[in-house]
Amino acid sequence: MATARQTADIDLRTRLQDWLPKLVLSPSVAAILVFVYGFIAYTIYLSFTGSKMLPSYDLVGFDNYATLFGLSAWSTALINLSIFASLYIIICMAIGLLLAIFLDQKIRGEGLLRPIYLYPMALSFIVTGTAWKWFLDPGIGLEHTMHLWGWESFKFGWIKDRNMAIYTLVIAAVWQSSGFVMAMFLAGLRGIDNEMLKAAQIDGASNWQLYRRIVIPLLRPAFMSAFVILAHLAIKSYDLVIALTGGGPGRATELPATFMYSYTFTRNQMGVGASSAVIMLMGVAAIMVPYIYAELKEKK
Amino acid sequence: MSAATQDTAVRTGRITRTFIYVVLIFFALFYLLPFFIMMINSLKPLSEITAGNMMALPKEPTLAPWGAAWSTAQIGVEATGLKPYFLNSILMVVPAVAISTVLGALNGYILTKWRFRGDTVLFGLMLFSCFIPFQIVLIPMARILGMLGLAGSVQGLILVHVVYGIGFATLYFRNYYAAFPTELVKSAMIDGAGFFRIFWRIMLPVSGPIAVVCIIWQFTNIWNDFLFGVSFGGLNAQPVTVALNNLVQSSTGVKEYNVHFAAAILAALPTLLVYIVAGRYFVRGLMAGSVKG
Known part of the structure; x- marks a missing residue:
């Protein structure tokens, strides 16, 4: 009798132990399924409805998408994003690679320089935007200072110029993220086997050839990661635009993220706003899904 | 290194x-x-x-200007300075970081040491949630928070940040625990140690570094968040980033640049201090969030 009860006890305990992990995991899984994937499904659904100020459930097919791609504000946002994203990614990588290679030359004071390059990454984009907005303001910032220093003809009014304002966004964003890219490349460089480089050198390779032919190709994974991170950051850019230019002058710095917010919450075109969010998600998914898939497969 | x-x-x-x-x-x-x-x-x-x-x-x-930025500057309709918003941010950040880190540690432990069919897919789903553009969840989140009565409250923001912080927290702990010898866990199981006992006695004591990485990452992200704060903060729960933006963008009166700068530095101070004190861990968090998925 006693032994039977004991076995039952143990049975219960093992079964509980079997279930416990799944039980503990379930709140997180439920939260992700509801708040991420459920919400995505809901927004996709809304993008096919005639929702205006409040969600409504009358399906209108692809009308919102047709409206969206007919809007000049949206095409402006897409063009701006393509300019911003490509320059942001290219310049961040160029600066990041340059600094990483230079820092890797047994530099005295590396321990001091590295954190200086990286600290902007700890700041909020709102803080970055506040600092740069003022620095770039011709009336009081850089242009004004140059005039005071006697360079009367110096002009730097990009932030007020419809054609140039998008580049100010690039400057501030590069300032914020390029140090991070440097850190990624530096980690990549430190992982390269030096013996291989020495062998190439004995064979008479110059420094330039060494980097061009051996080091940079070996950094492929770092390039890949940097690209993925920067590209998805660019698509999501919102705070910096709000703080630096507010999307202006005119619509010169409107990006999909600011478009989505204003159409959904201030212009009461929720259906159109939802469809723009879906397009943004598709952009991010196109970049992230293959990357995550590859990373997870590699792990197995 | x-x-x-x-x-x-x-x-x-x-x-x-x-x-x-x-x-x-x-x-x-x-x-x-x-x-x-x-x-x-x-x-x-x-x-x-x-x-x-x-x-x-x-x-x-x-x-x-620092005094003004902290306690008397006009933000929105009231001349309160950053102080109340700074407090909102603290009230929001501390529980959000604590909860998401604890969940991340447990999830990482389960996903590496109590594996089951489909766990990789589940982790993939969590991982993707780290990178979604949050515009895709703004509309339903606004409705749900309204239905729960959490719209415009610090509790609402805590919920939002916990939910969207789970992914990264799980990522950190999973990758960290994956390197921890599973044999130790197995032998403890044979000795009769249960789920929580193993977590408490074996995993937790070695989790210090990754916990620091995770806490710093979540702290920086949540403190610096603007989109959720401006969407769901209402009037009473606005975090400091939203208040700073309102202060700097306000179109009325003289632009007090000196006050704006003091406010910007105040808003940046907590994350900056964390960076100065524990920069090494901050960089590790950045890298772990990108190089290794």
Whole structure:
């Protein structure tokens, strides 16, 4: 009798132990399924409805998408994003690679320089935007200072110029993220086997050839990661635009993220706003899904 | 990490080295300049800024702009300074970071040491949630928070940040625990140790570094968040980033640049301090969030 009860006890305990992990995991899984994937499904659904100020459930097919791609504000946002994203990614990588290679030359004071390059990454984009907005303001910032220093003809009014304002966004964003890219490349460089480089050198390779032919190709994974991170950051850019230019002058710095917010919450075109969010998600998914898939497969 | 001992194969001449140092120092100045300018101008009276040179050191240094930014500056309709919003941010950040880190640790433990069918897919789903553009969840989140009665409350923001923080927290702990020998866990199981006992006695004692990485990452992200704060903060729960933006963008009255700068530095101070104190872990968190998925 006693032994039977004991076995039952143990049975219960093992079964509980079997279930416990799944039980503990379930709140997180439920939260992700509801708040991420459920919400995505809901927004996709809304993008096919005639929702205006409040969600409504009358399906209108692809009308919102047709409206969206007919809007000049949206095409402006897409063009701006393509300019911003490509320059942001290219310049961040160029600066990041340059600094990483230079820092890797047994530099005295590396321990001091590295954190200086990286600290902007700890700041909020709102803080970055506040600092740069003022620095770039011709009336009081850089242009004004140059005039005071006697360079009367110096002009730097990009932030007020419809054609140039998008580049100010690039400057501030590069300032914020390029140090991070440097850190990624530096980690990549430190992982390269030096013996291989020495062998190439004995064979008479110059420094330039060494980097061009051996080091940079070996950094492929770092390039890949940097690209993925920067590209998805660019698509999501919102705070910096709000703080630096507010999307202006005119619509010169409107990006999909600011478009989505204003159409959904201030212009009461929720259906159109939802469809723009879906397009943004598709952009991010196109970049992230293959990357995550590859990373997870590699792990197995 | 053996920067000093590693013998680099690349040999550089004196001129090249000078050039390298010049470039490195130039960039150091580039990164430091905006913050330096904010700092010196936050210590000037307004007249000195509008009449003078932004690069000049303050002639009559004053802490008045800092005082104003903290407690009397006009933000929105009230002249409260950043103080109440700073408090909102703290009330939001502390529980959100704590909860998401605990969940991340448990999830990582389960996904590596109590594996089951489909766990990789589940983790993939969690991982993707780290990178979604949050615009895709804004509309339903606004409705749900309204239905739960959490709209415009700190609790609502805590919920939002916990939910969207689970992914990264799980990622950190999973990758960290994956390297921890499963045999130790197995033998503890044979000795009769249960789920929580193993977590408590075996996993947790070795989790210090990754917990620091995770806490710093979540803290920085949540403190710096603007989109959720401006969407769901309402009037009473606005975090400091939203308040800073309202202060700087306000179109009424004289633009008090010195106060704006002091406010910007105040808003940046917590994450900056964390970075200065534990920068190593911050960098590790950044890398773990990107290089290794």
